[in-house]
Amino acid sequence: MATNGKIIGGSFIIDELDASRVATPEDFSEEQRMIGDTTRDFIEGExxxxDEHIEKLDYELTVKLMRKAGELGLLGADVPEAFGGLGLDKISSTLINETLAKASSFALSIGAHVGIGTLPIVFFGTTEQKDNYLPKLATGELIAAYCLTEPTSGSDALGAKTTARLSDDGQHYILNGSKLYITNAGFADVFIVYAKVNGTDFSAFIVEKGTPGFTLGPEEKKMGIKGSSTRPLFFEDAHVPARNLLGEVGKGHLIAFNILNIGRFKLAAGCVGAGKEAIELSSRYANTRQQFNSPIAKFPLIGKKLAEMNIMTYVMESMVYRTAGLFDEALQHLDYTAPDAGTQSAKAIAEYALECSINKVFASEALSFIADEGVQIHGGYGFIQEYKIERIYRDSRINRIFEGTNEINRLLIPGTLVKKALKGELPLLQKVQALQRELLSIVPVQTFDGVLAEEVHLLAMAKNIFLMVGGIAVQKYQMALEKEQEVLANLADIMIQVFASESALLRTRKLIAKSGEAKAANAIDMTQAFIRESFAIVEARAREALSTMETGDTLRTQLSVLKKLTRMNPFDTVAVKRRIAARVIQGEKYIV
Structure with missing residues (x-):
C-alpha cells in the first residue's frame, strides 16, 4: 500500500509489493561499495x-580509533552536510554499520555514538545545537552517549524518576537522579539525558561532561561486549543550560521512542555483519577440523548447521536493506535546517516503527541461533576464548535486551498495527471482514507453475492467517487485547515471519529478474527452505492463539479453517540444505 508513492508502514501484512520497490544489497552503487570497502579496510588495518587492548577497556585507544574513523567520514554518514557530516543515504550508513560488526565491542562504541548518541541532535536539535555539536560529533572530537535507562525503569521508559527543574532565573535546568547501563559513559563528552520537568513532563537534554553535579559510577563487569564502557550516571543539582533542552518540554517521548526505532534497526544491521563473520569462522574451522579421518565439514549434520546459518543471514540481510530503503524514501527530502525538522523526522521515523521492531526481534534471535551453532561446530574449542566464536556468542546475548527487550517489541508490533488501523492509515479491519466472507467458501486445490510460485502462495496464506487470527482477537478482546500478551506475542511472531519471508522472496525474485535462475540458484534454495519452515511457525503460532481464545465447536471450526489455509505440498528440505551447505563449505564464507 502506497500513498503518493510512499509505502505505508505495516502495509506488508495486507498488500503485495512489487519486487522492484525493494532495496537489496545487489543494488549497491559503486560509491556504496567503496564506503563498505573503506570501513572494512579501517577495521582490518586499524x-x-x-583488538586485545580494546577488549581490556582501553579508553584512550578507543577514542583515538574513533577519531580515526571520524577522519574517514565513518562517524558523519548520518550527519547532514550542512552541519559538517557526509549526509549519506541510509543504505550507505547501514552498510557501514553492518561492516563495523567485525570490530566487536569497538563497533558498539561507534554504534552508540553515531546512532542513539548523535541522531537525537540530527533530528530534533535546534539550528544552534546542530551548529554547536554536530561538526565535532562527525569527526569524533566529541563522543556521544544516550541516557534513558534507570535503576527502576528500563522497558517502561516513561517511568523515569530523574527530574529537572527550571532555575528561578530561567537560565538552567537543575537535574537530579541517576541513569544506568550507559554505553560510552567512561569517555563520552556529550550525553543525551531524559528527565521529567517538574517531575511530570518527560523531556530530553544535552548534558556536557564536566557539568557541576554530574558524576559517573564505576564500570560494570559484563558478560560480553567487554571492550565497551558501561557505567551509571548521577545527577545532584546538576545545572544544565536552558538552551540545552532538546525539543520541547514534555515531548521527550517523541525523541526517545523514535531514536529507539532507529537504534533497533541499526542493531539488526550489526547482527547481519556478525552473522556473516560467524559463518566464515565456522566454515573454515569445519574444513580444517579432522574427526574419523575426515573434515567435519563433510558430515551432513555439520553442513545442515552451516546451511541454516547462511539462510538466516540471507533473510536478516534482506529485511535490513529493505527497511533501509524505506527510510531512504521517507527521509530523502527532509530539510534538516527547517524549524519543523523535528516534527518531520518524528513522523518519517514513526512510519516504520513496526518494521524496526520486527528487524530487531528477528535479527537478534537469528544471531543468537547462528552464534550458538557456530560454537557447536567448533566443539570444545568454541568454549575457549582464543577462538572468536566464543566472543560472538557472549556478545550476541545483549541484543535481545538492548533497545527495548524482545518481549516489549513483540507487544509493540501488533499494537502499532492496530493503532494505525484505528487512525485510518491502514484498511486492516476492512481486509479482515473481506477475508471472513471469503473463508466461508471452499479453498480450491492449488497448482503451481514456475519457480517460487508455491512460496508466493504460502506467503499470501500466511497473511490471511494473520488477518483471520488477528480479527478474532480484536473481536473477542476489543480494547482489552493489550492485556492478552500471549496472544499478542503469537500475532507478532506471525507478522515477523511474514515480513521475513516476503523480504527474502522479493529479493530473490528481483535477483532472478536481474541475473536469471541459474545465478540465483542458492538464493532460490534459501528462500524455499526458509518460507517452508517459516510457514510451519505461522501455523503453530496461529493454532496456539486460537486455542487460547476459543474452545469446543467454535475452536474446532476455526482450526478446520486454519487447516484449509495451511495446505502445503511435500518438500525435501534436506536436499536443499545439502546444496546450500556445499556452497558455503566450498566458499568458506556467507554465500548469496
Missing part, C-alpha cells in the same frame, strides 16, 4: 590489530 582496529583488529588492537
Amino acid at each position: 582496529v583488529l590489530p588492537n
